[in-house]
Amino acid sequence: MSKIKKIGAFLFLPLLFMIVLSGCKGESVANKNIAKRIKNEPTIVWGVKYDTRLFGMMDIKTRKVEGFDIDIAKAITKEILGKKGKAEFIEVTSKTRIPLLKNGNIDTIIATMTITDERKEQVDFSDIYFDAGQSLLVKKGSPIKNVKSLTANDTVLAVKGSTSSINIRKNAPDAKILELENYAEAFTALQSGQGQAMTTDNAILLGMASENNKYELAGGTFTNEPYGIAINKGQEDFLKEVNNALSKMHDNGTYDKIFEKWFPKDAEGRAKKGAQF
Known part of the structure; x- marks a missing residue:
């Protein structure tokens, strides 16, 4: 083995040991x-x-x-x-x-x-x-009265990684869905007109409605979550x-x-x- 290869191997072994040790440490923290x-x-x-x-x-x-x-x-x-x-x-x-x-x-x-x-x-x-249960947040005066009144012309705003989109597809299969990163982005999108309704758990939507009297919950809950x-x-x-x-x-x-x-x-x-x- 050449001198360069020997040096390379010498440097590689400690690095490999550190990677293995790091992996073991992460696993032990999760399982402790x-x-x-x-x-x-x-x-x-x-x-x-x-x-x-x-x-x-x-x-x-x-x-x-x-x-x-x-x-x-x-x-x-x-x-x-x-x-x-x-x-x-x-x-x-x-x-x-x-x-x-x-x-x-x-x-x-x-x-x-x-x-x-x-x-x-x-x-x-x-x-x-x-x-909790899922509901809809809409602008006051909206023709959307509950989940069953959603049509193919309506876009519903939801958050990625939540169960909300799945439930909308079950209860309003014709409606379009736009998923955003978090609730703040979804509510901003609702305010800017990117969707006609926002959906998630009723308690979360009540919090938003309590801060903005231009919006209200449409109908009751349509899931038990x-x-x-x-x-x-x-x-x-x-x-x-x-x-x-x-x-x-x-x-x-x-x-x-x-x-x-x-x-x-x-x-x-x-x-x-x-x-x-």
Whole structure:
């Protein structure tokens, strides 16, 4: 072997070792028992939305994310870890949340995530923490009164990676669908006339309507899509702790207090815990 080849081989071996080591490290982080880890390191890393009003929204002034999901995550963290526990938040989108969970970047997802059979193949879900259903947001005075009134002339705006488009195709097969990256982009597209309706869960749409009185929900919900907290496969101990915490929060009134904070009854008589708004 020439001197150049020997040098090349010498440099290659450490590089190969680092790549293999890095790969093993990533795998160990993703597979590490969370329930055991948080006893020694009392921090739970939550994947949350930063663009979803009422559930997870970044406050520009305080630079803190706020919402129903955030408060529920903090309360669960306190139930599991006590006062010493810390809830850390990392931004996720509908597209990135499962990959970030599978890679070990976050411990769990609480981000308006609908429980579906397809997703259950990749992750485990907690008990239902919010009963949601899909609806339509339209401009006031729109001829669209419900999902059945959508026609081939209508474009419905949805977010990539969500179940919304699938449900529209089932309930209004003639309507056109335009998918965007996030809810903010979808609502901007609705305002600019790129579509006649925006669709996602009713609670999210209510948040948008509460900020702009030119828009309203059309009809009731046309699906039953409860939200769950997603946890990686193989983390049964952690899943049990999350479910136990949720149960305690219902029993001691913590859940109801948080719910009333973000979804108070209004003049239209909206009921508690995700009833049909």
